[in-house]
Amino acid sequence: MLPTLDIRHYLGEHPRHQHAFTQLVLPICGRMDIEVEGRGAQLDSRTAAVVAAGAAHAQSAEAHSRFLILDCPPTWLPEQNLAPLARQLFVPIAPAARHLIEFADLTGSRVLPQHAGQLAPLLLAALGQRPAAMPCSFERLLARVQANPQAQWSNSDMARLAGLGLSQLHLRFRERFATSPQAWLASVRLQRARQWLTESDLPIAEIALRSGYSDQAALTRAMSRVEGVTPAALRRSLGKDLRSCGQ
Secondary structure, three states: OOOOEEOOOOOOEEEEEEEEEEEEEEEEEOOOEEOOOOOOEEEEEEEEEEEOOOOOOOEEEEEOOEEEEEOOOOOOOHHHHHHHHHOOEEEOOOOHHHHHHHHHHHHOOOOOHHHHHHHHHHHHHHHHHOOOOOOOOHHHHHHHHHHHHOOOOOHHHHHHHHHHHHHHHHHHHHHHHHHOHHHHHHHHHHHHHHHHHHHOOOHHHHHHOOOOOOOOHHHHHHHHHHOOOOOHHHHHHOOOOOOOOOO
16 A cells, blocks of 8 residues: 545544554644644644554644645555654654645645655655754744744744844844844745745635735735736736636
């Protein structure tokens, strides 16, 4: 049997259950509280879970969260390939693994299963890599925001996650990006929207929500103001088959 890859939404609480296969839970966006054999953690853009075959687990996820799920049947790989990750249970997501997760998300749930045989070994190898150095709290904040641009990021939220005061937060953003935290957030959202517009066939309305805009009209206003083009016009210029109407 081959591994399977899927993009799933977990709404609310899921009671304790078991699988006959090892399952990797890789957050795309949002967070999940998970408990596996008495050990608990919160999964987000920095942390994945490797649930061994037969391990009892339960979870509860935020609304609008999405997760890349890799199910590994017992006959797919020798035990020694998965055992180290399963023993670790909660695994840091190295940059290489994050790029693969984002690629899988852009590929889309309809096409993704066709690539499971190629992507699964790459994901396992990337998760086995150790980061060269632990990033500082400000770098972790930037990664968190970039992985979840649709969240309601206030300056207070960002300062708390970075372990900084508000004035220090503004100073760090001026030194690093020559702009304010909210202006940087707006550029991240617009960049992510443009990426999905050019690299996926997701509806424009869904891209707007995933990128942190209240609706398609809000994305259209922001892109028109900054780039002088609407999302629909951008897609027409690329010859994409739109599944969303309007400007």
